[in-house]
Amino acid sequence: MALIQATNITKNYRVGDLDVPALKGISFAIGEGAFAAFVGPSGSGKSTLLNLLGCLDHPSSGTLTVHGRDVSTLSRNEAARFRGEHLGFVFQDFNLVPVLSAYENIEYPLLMVRGWSPEKRRERVMKMIDAVGMTEQERPDQMSGGQKQRVAVARALVGEPRLVLADEPTANLDHDTAYRILNLMKTMRDDFGTSFIFSTHDPKIMNEAELTFVLEDGRLQTEGGVA
Amino acid sequence: MMSTFNLAARNLMRYRRRTMLTALLITLGVAALLLFVAAAGSFKQTMVGSITDSMLGHFQVHRKGYTASIDNLPLNMSLQPKAVAKIETALKAEPEVAAYSKRVKLGAMFSNFAENTSIRLNGIDPAAEDATVPALRERITEGNKDGPLVERGKVLIPELIAKGMKVKVGDTVVLVVTNSSGSVNGKNFTVGGVLQAVTGPGGRDGYIDIADARDLLRMENEEVMEIAVRLKSIDDLSAVQKRVSVPLDEIRNKEDKPATELHLWSQLSPFANIVAMIDMMTLFIRIMMVAIVLVSVMNVMLMAVYERIREIGTLAAIGTQPGKLMAIFLSEGLLLGLFGAVAGIAISYAVVGGMNVWPMVFNFGREQIVLHPTLAVSEVLGVLGLSIIVSGLASLQPAWRAARMDPIQALRHV
Structure with a gap:
């Protein structure tokens, strides 16, 4: 069974009296362990699609199943729970909590979302810190962009999600750092079996992605692939 | 963490x-x-x-209607001995009551043989008054502070009158009263002490022995105008008021209405x-x-x-x-x-x-x-x-x- 199954999903935004379509009937499937990218120009619907996959928004029509669950009708609390249990996020601006150290940023989903025991958390967080090559005491304001994104990747993976959604994860990184982060994500995928889905127009990601979906004007130009 | x-x-x-x-x-x-x-x-x-420790006590019991005309110190609104006995029984039965003092209150003319002025007199039992308002003694600025509050034939006068009438401890003064039947009676007293002024009513209050007060008024029965009560703790005031009010309400007049009334200190003092x-x-x-x-x-x-x-x-x-x-x-x-x-x-x-x-x-x-x-x-x-x-x-x-x-x-x- 595919990790993600999207069938004819549409998304309209209400602007004044007008319904503006952002996605116009998209169908695709993505399997376990994918390293896939949604690419396309600005306004093509990449971010909208990523929001739907991340259960941050609902499709206007169509069905969307993630990890075997129809996520198109989840309530606010159900969606939060689903995200906390099955999804990880990596953001363009890293979005670390500035008052927390690297360790605490990584620990946050386990403590505040999953409620793991201290011993279990410690073991898991240290494993992730080792995996991304960070030290635990650093604060975000003491880290470089690459280090912040490493911590963000570790935070996304610490809860062992099946899927990590990354919105332009290399946009604010220099060339070498961007490659190191992409390689890190690939290693993580290989080590933990987690699927990575990117929204990007960064050629580096497009080259590294094993499956690429091209979006244009809310329509999928390359449809229905299973990685 | x-x-x-x-x-x-x-x-x-x-x-x-x-x-x-x-x-x-x-x-x-x-x-x-x-x-x-x-x-x-x-x-x-x-x-x-x-106010409570030197003058009013924590609450007072009067004959019904007395406090409405308390400024005039009416003599015909006293508590009769039978009622007084019932009130005393009620007060003795209340464990939180520490002491009480029966008072005969009267208005009098105070004369130093050269000038006259008015004075409000409290006829008291010195020991009971001492127990009920222990700070009264501390207000004595001149005179014996250690003996009984007042002795027979002596009067404690307020500072206001002592200064105004230029009298001092040991001087002889005359107190003249009109009793409830309209007869005028006068008696010589010795000034036994001078009392420091106090805020509120009481600035013109003097004290004599209760027996002297009854003599002056030619009172045949042991009537009293006021019973001041001190509690072990002022914090229990409202609870005690509720409890004591029950037996007091049972004291009835001829019209079968309550013959007494109980007032807390706060109802008697403008400081409230x-x-x-x-x-x-x-x-x-x-x-x-x-x-x-x-x-x-x-x-x-x-x-x-x-x-x-x-x-x-x-x-x-x-x-x-x-x-x-x-x-x-x-x-x-x-x-x-x-x-x-x-x-x-x-x-x-x-x-x-x-x-x-x-x-x-x-x-x-x-x-x-x-x-x-x-x-x-x-x-x-x-x-x-x-x-x-x-x-x-x-x-x-x-x-x-x-x-x-x-x-x-x-x-x-x-």
Whole structure:
């Protein structure tokens, strides 16, 4: 069974009296362990699609199943729970909590979302810190962009999600750092079996992605692939 | 390593100066309220103590209607011996009653053989009066302070009359009264002592032995006009009032209506109005403190939510439940209120301690008052609780706003 199954999903935004379509009937499937990218120009619907996959928004029509669950009708609390249990996020601006150290940023989903025991958390967080090559005491304001994104990747993976959604994860990184982060994500995928889905127009990601979906004007130009 | 309160504390310290300024505002509000309550409480306690311990007692029992015309000291509205006996039985049965004193009150003409003036006389049993109003003795400025309050043939006169009539201890004076049947009677007395003035009614009150008072009035029965009662603790006043009122109501007149009435000190002294005013001022200061805490905490929390919209979006995206988000911001508000209030309480204790080491003295009317403020634990806990509750309420709306924020919009926020 595919990790993600999207069938004819549409998304309209209400602007004044007008319904503006952002996605116009998209169908695709993505399997376990994918390293896939949604690419396309600005306004093509990449971010909208990523929001739907991340259960941050609902499709206007169509069905969307993630990890075997129809996520198109989840309530606010159900969606939060689903995200906390099955999804990880990596953001363009890293979005670390500035008052927390690297360790605490990584620990946050386990403590505040999953409620793991201290011993279990410690073991898991240290494993992730080792995996991304960070030290635990650093604060975000003491880290470089690459280090912040490493911590963000570790935070996304610490809860062992099946899927990590990354919105332009290399946009604010220099060339070498961007490659190191992409390689890190690939290693993580290989080590933990987690699927990575990117929204990007960064050629580096497009080259590294094993499956690429091209979006244009809310329509999928390359449809229905299973990685 | 990290909990909701820990995270909240760190978020507060993110904007250290703003947090400190807001906490300082709360601190000042709490300290102002507690210091006012402590100083006003001390003033109230001193004044109430002075009034009840040196003059009124904690409550008084009269014949029905007596207090309505108490200014005229009516002689025909006395409690008859039968009623007095029943009242005494009721008072003796009440375990919280420490002492009581029967008084014969009368208006008299005071003469030093050269001039006349009016005087309000209290005929008392010295021992019972001493037990009921123990501070009366402390008001004796001239004369024997250690013996009985008054002896037969002697009169304690107020300072006002002593000065005005130029009489001193040992002088002979004449007291002339008109009794209930209209006969005039006069008797020589020796001035046994001079009483310091006291705030409120009683400034022209003199004291003679109850037997002398009855002699002057040619009273055949052992009637009394007033029974002043002292309790073991003034805090039990309303409970004792309720209990004692039951047997007193059973004392009936010919029309089968209650023949007696019970009045608390607060119903007999105009100082009760000042007490009510102080209580009102305390209430207003309390409201001001609530407003300070409410506005300052709400302002800080609204700014905190506005400044951290992207962070809220991130936390929501990675699966933080709306309730948990709300708890994070609520905790920040509560901690801010708690920190400000605790600092305010610490300052209040320090200032109150200082005021007890170096007491404040001021004059109120003709009395000199020394303030010995204290902070009741219940008051401190009440103010602490109020600050925390108000801080929580002030954080509620910002926290709710954070919890209900759309993660997509929040993540897009610049």
